[in-house]
Amino acid sequence: MEQIIREKIKQVKKGDQAAYSEIVDFYQHRIFQHCYRMLGNIHEAEDIAQEAFIRAYVNMDSFDESKKFSTWLYRIATNLTIDRIRKRKPDYFLDAEIKGSEGLNMYSQLSSSEPLPSEEVESIELQRYIHKEISELPPKYRSIMILRYLEEFSLQEISGILDIPLGTVKTRIHRGREALRKRLRHV
Amino acid sequence: MIAHKEEIELMHKYLDGDLREEEEEELRKHLEFCEECQNHFHELKRTITLIQSSESVRAPSDFTNHVMSRLPKEKNGMKYKRWFKRHPIVTAAAIFFIFMLSGMFTQWNQDGELVVSKQENLIVQGDTVIVPEGVVVDDNLVVKNGNLIVKGTIDGDVTIINGKLIEEEAVSGESLMASVGEINGEINSVDRMFEWLWYQAKTLFEKVFSLE
Numbered sequence: 388m389e390q391i392i393r394e395k396i397k398q399v400k401k402g403d404q405a406a407y408s409e410i411v412d413f414y415q416h417r418i419f420q421h422c423y424r425m426l427g428n429i430h431e432a433e434d435i436a437q438e439a440f441i442r443a444y445v446n447m448d449s450f451d452e453s454k455k456f457s458t459w460l461y462r463i464a465t466n467l468t469i470d471r472i473r474k475r476k477p478d479y480f481l482d483a484e485i486k487g488s489e490g491l492n493m494y495s496q497l498s499s500s501e502p503l504p505s506e507e508v509e510s511i512e513l514q515r516y517i518h519k520e521i522s523e524l525p526p527k528y529r530s531i532m533i534l535r536y537l538e539e540f541s542l543q544e545i546s547g548i549l550d551i552p553l554g555t556v557k558t559r560i561h562r563g564r565e566a567l568r569k570r571l572r573h574v
Numbered sequence: 575m576i577a578h579k580e581e582i583e584l585m586h587k588y589l590d591g592d593l594r595e596e597e598e599e600e601l602r603k604h605l606e607f608c609e610e611c612q613n614h615f616h617e618l619k620r621t622i623t624l625i626q627s628s629e630s631v632r633a634p635s636d637f638t639n640h641v642m643s644r645l646p647k648e649k650n651g652m653k654y655k656r657w658f659k660r661h662p663i664v665t666a667a668a669i670f671f672i673f674m675l676s677g678m679f680t681q682w683n684q685d686g687e688l689v690v691s692k693q694e695n696l697i698v699q700g701d702t703v704i705v706p707e708g709v710v711v712d713d714n715l716v717v718k719n720g721n722l723i724v725k726g727t728i729d730g731d732v733t734i735i736n737g738k739l740i741e742e743e744a745v746s747g748e749s750l751m752a753s754v755g756e757i758n759g760e761i762n763s764v765d766r767m768f769e770w771l772w773y774q775a776k777t778l779f780e781k782v783f784s785l786e
């Protein structure tokens with residue numbers, strides 16, 4: 388598929404607009420879903436996802452074909468969602484919140500820390516709740532948690548998508564996990 | 575939690591697949607007696623499982639169309655070229671029609687004279703064009719309303735319209751006539767009006783498509 392996309396990109400660069408529709412077809416669900424997860428709102432997600440594909444088309448000449456197109460596309464989409472979030476409400480700082488964490492008093496065994504049985508997480512209500520908790524994270528943590536755990540990119544790929552050093556990705560993913568751990572521990 | 579900061583750091587390294595063997599051993603030993611850390615570790619893993627169960631959505635069915643309709647207009651040339659490629663029969667018919675309008679038929683009917691695309695070094699004998707022995711035509715050759723005999727060499731394509739390539743030995747006047755030379759390109763023989771038009775259309779086609 389990667390090869391077909393490369394071909395289509397070449398055609399688009401030559402000026403063949405119709406070839407772009409196949410690129411949009413191929414990535415639409417992933418990009419839309421990414422925007423939805425970032426924004427938590429279907430209408431905004433559609434608007435921003437469309438905008439991401441239009442930006443990618445308009446700037447296609449600046450796309451370096453030796454790189455992965457999906458990485459580039461995710462970067463455009465992520466930046467647009469973060470811009471949108473910033474315009475929506477003021478940021479708050481996750482760092483402060485983590486430092487003020489309280490003690491723990493629950494009990495568990497190392498052996499019992501396997502993944503949950505699927506029925507436990509099946510309910511739609513729970514899914515919505517989790518989604519809401521994720522979408523309340525500050526955008527710079529949210530994007531990493533989504534890319535890592537919902538879209539299953541490697542830390543190295545995330546560093547490429549967000550154009551930040553690998554060490555920063557790791558620091559943020561640690562903080563993101565801690566923040567969500569606190570939000571989801573009573574679920 | 576602050577007290578077990580290092581162990582928590584190790585948990586995160588574990589979750590990122592960055593834990594070295596001795597660090598893993600260190601963490602394991604600590605977890606054996608520290609309930610607080612056991613619990614923390616369990617919650618982190620559970621958090622990941624919960625995140626991964628978050629609902630999934632798909633783009634609306636008209637998503638691609640919406641994107642395509644919002645793109646800036648492309649250059650005109652491309653649009654026509656693609657249209658031609660998608661509708662070859664319509665294109666052929668259109669070209670045919672243009673030729674009709676431009677008076678191809680009358681031209682065909684009136685114009686019975688022998689025409690050669692290139693005269694240099696060639697012999698014209700009545701209605702026959704001869705490429706003499708030793709002569710090399712390095713271009714395409716078109717002969718209209720006449721026959722062709724090749725004794726020399728033609729490196730390009732040969733098109734004979736309303737005539738033929740004489741391959742069999744034949745007596746013309748006193749000399750023995752036959753094509754014993756070499757044609758390195760394609761040979762097209764067109765001897766009916768429709769074929770002539772088709773040939774023209776095809777040539778135009780190739781010009782349109784070779785623009786790429």
Ligand SMILES: [Zn+2]
Pocket residue numbers: 578581604608609610611612
């Ligand atoms: Zn501990």
